Amino acid sequence: MNPALSAVAASLDVSERITPDRVHGSLYTDPDVFDAELQRIFHRGWSFVGHESEVPGVGDWVSRRVGRDPVLLVRTRAGEVTVLANRCAHRGVQLCTGSSGTNGSFSCMFHGWTYALTGELRAVPQPIGQGTAAAELALDRPRAVDRYRGFVFANPSGGAGPLAEHLGVGGRELLDWAADLSPTGELDLSAGWLGQRSPSNWKMWAESDNDGYHLGRLHASLWRVAPGTQYESAALAGEERVVSTCRDRGNGHIELEFWKGYDKDLAWLGTGREKVADYVAALTAARGAERAEELLWKGPPHALIFPNLFLGEMNLAIIEPVSAGQTIHHHTPLLLGGVSPGFNTRVLRQSEAAMGPAGFLLPDDATASERMQVAFAGTGGWMDLSRGLQREVFEGTDRVGHVSDETVNRGFWRHYRAVMTP
Amino acid sequence: MSSPARSALPDGALHQLDPLLLDAAVAAFLNRESRLADESRYEEWLALWTDDIHYWVPSGAGNYDRDRRISFINDNRNRLTTRIRQLQTGLRYAQTPVSPMRRVVSNIELLSVGADELEVGSNFVLYELSLQASNELRIWAGRSTHVLHRRDSELAMSRKVVELVNASQPLPNMAFLL
Incomplete structure (x- = not known):
């Protein structure tokens, strides 16, 4: 138990605010709910920290948060990727500022305590007076850190069970799929991160990132000036013509399967096969014709790995x-x-077009979420998430609906309700 | 009473003009560009650009390889035109209604002057009222670097780089003209 957690948050029961087809808006605005989420989702469960390709060299680090806790994703001298608290074990000063860097060790600016890349305390200035032995001190770290296909996750409490279990077959398939798009199986997340700051609740982003219903309305301004995108057949052509689906893969992992509605291969890249012949050849050589053709049609996944990786x-x-x-x-x-x-x-150019605070898509999503935050600011009120309840079907353990259906929202909230049980 | 001719340039190579006249013309251009941006007068603002353009809001100092690192805005003529047309649909919810804005441009310095083009640096502070949802008053600040050209008796811009003071940080919606 985190001693910082308020007594109210520790005993909070949100189960009555989530029904099979309705969710209460106070879950977006209640500070006690937020505190409980930090504890039950981000401390007690697995969340995404970063990708191994972000720290290619020894001593490379990037700054992240696990819940609200600042951490460093670090490449050690042994070549391992580890996650360390970005907080001196002495008096709690943040060790690294900025978003990324390369260090031989981490030295605190306050009194000079110095840590190895693995987090062990290596040097204490004026050591004769030191109380607790340096060997017993180190940077805090999540009790469990694990990786899958280069994606690094942390579970601070260490009690969440194996990462593979949290990801499940569905989550692992999604990460395999993303990595398999590379002919070498490697991603190269080296272009830097842009942050969009929004006065809205984090769960709205998990949901709106994976909402197949809003495209035609909220993003109408883009389709009007940029016709011919893959989304026309995949999401915009009308409810009865669109064959794309959405999928609840369990454990809160949810997916939009736009690829089912594409009208040609490589639609996701906005170019023809002949323009990327090198890529087609390399992918075919690496994956075999069948898997390569599947990937060339489907492109990348569109999914949430619960709770924080889109x-x-x-x-x-x-x-x-x-x-x-x-x-x-x-x-x-x-x-x-x-x-x-x-x-x-x-x-990179496609990303600049779509994403970020000046992109053609994301600012409109931010605005919708921010208006939800405004509208729920008082006593809240219920949201209706019943869309498609009557037509979703099971495929194995997955629930599958029309791409516009709220099968994905219900999947998110079903898992949320389960993990938010005190 | 008639309004004074704006940024009217005498004939001749830019670097051979009276420096006071050139300073005044550049300042008038920057003031006018700022006002059109503040008032979301998209068509008139777009008309200030030459044909072959670059409008860049880097994620940090503007000294990196744009093909390797992501930018907030990195527009050529085609993408900037799309950006403006999207705003003009009236359905760009991130700017519906448009944000009331006022910016102050100052510290104007000519960095280089050639026969046909010049580079000018300036600082700005911009107040934006985010009317679309939160009604927050947001403060933006940074340095702009413009490349300006003679176009008949006026100036036009081919490049504008806006280095925000907080360009390395997460930013709120920025769907207006910087």
Whole structure:
């Protein structure tokens, strides 16, 4: 139990605010709910921290948060990737500022305590007076850190069970899919992250990133000036013509399967096969014709890995909870290893168009979420999430609906309700 | 009473003009550009650009390879035109209604002057009222670097780089003209 957690948050029961088809808006605005989420979702469960390709060299680090706790994703001298608290074990001063860097060790600016890249305390100035032995002190770290296909996750409490279990078959398939797009199986998240700061709740971003219903309305301004995108057949052509689906993969992992509605291969890249012949050849050589053709049609996944990783087609996003009413949505283009620089530059340009605070899509999503935050600010009120309840079907353990259906919202909230049980 | 001719340039190479006249013309251009942006007068603002353009809001100092690192805005003519047309649909909810804005441009310095083009640096502070949802008053600040060209008796811009003071940080919606 986190001693900082308020007594109210510790015993809070939200189960009555989530029914099979309705969710109460106070879950977006209640500070006690937010505190309980930090404890039950981000401390007691697994969340995404970063990708191994972000720290390619020894001593490379990037700054992240696990829940609200500042951490460093670090490449050690042994070549391992680890997660350390960005907080001196002495008096709690933040060790590294900025978003990334390269260090031989971490030295505190206050009294000079110095840590190895693995977090062990290596040097204490004026050591004769030191009380607790340096060997017994180290940077805090999450009790469990694990990785899958280069994606690094942390579970601070260590009690969440194996990462593979949290990801499940569905989550692992989604991460495999993203990594398999690279002919070498490697991602290259080196283009930097842009952050969008929004006065709205983090769960709205998890939901709106994976909402297949809003595209035609909220983003109408873009389709009007940029016709011919893959979303026309995949989402905009009308409810009865669109064959795309959405999928609740369990454990809160939810997906929009736009690819089912594409009208040609490589639609997701906005170019023809002949323009990326090198990529087609390399992918075919690496994966075999059958898997390569599948990937060339489907492109990247569009999915949430619960709670904070958005596989946003050729972008990755991290949803950072700041407070009940503040969120930062960080994204970086999903650059691939083993492709030409021109291929990755194309991905970068697409990312700049769609994402971020000046992109053609995301500012409108932010505005919708911010208006929800405003509208729920008082006593709240209920949201209706019943869309598609009558037509969703099971495929194995997955629930599948029309791409516009709220099967995905219900999947998110079903898992949320389960993990939020005190 | 007639309004004074704006930024009217005498004939001749830019670097051979009276420096006071040139300073005045550049300042008038920047003031006018700021006002059109503040008032979301998209068509008139777009008309200030030459054909082959670059409008850049980097994520940090503007000294990196744009093909390797992501930017907030990195527009050529085609993308900037799309950006403006999107705003003009009336359905760009992130700017519906448009944000009331006022910016102050100052510290104007000519950085280089050639026969046909010049580079000018300036600082700005911008107050934006985010009317779309939160009604927050947001403060934006940074440095702009413009490349200006003679176009008949006026100036036009081919490049504008806006380095925000907080360009390395997460930013709120920025769907207006910087």
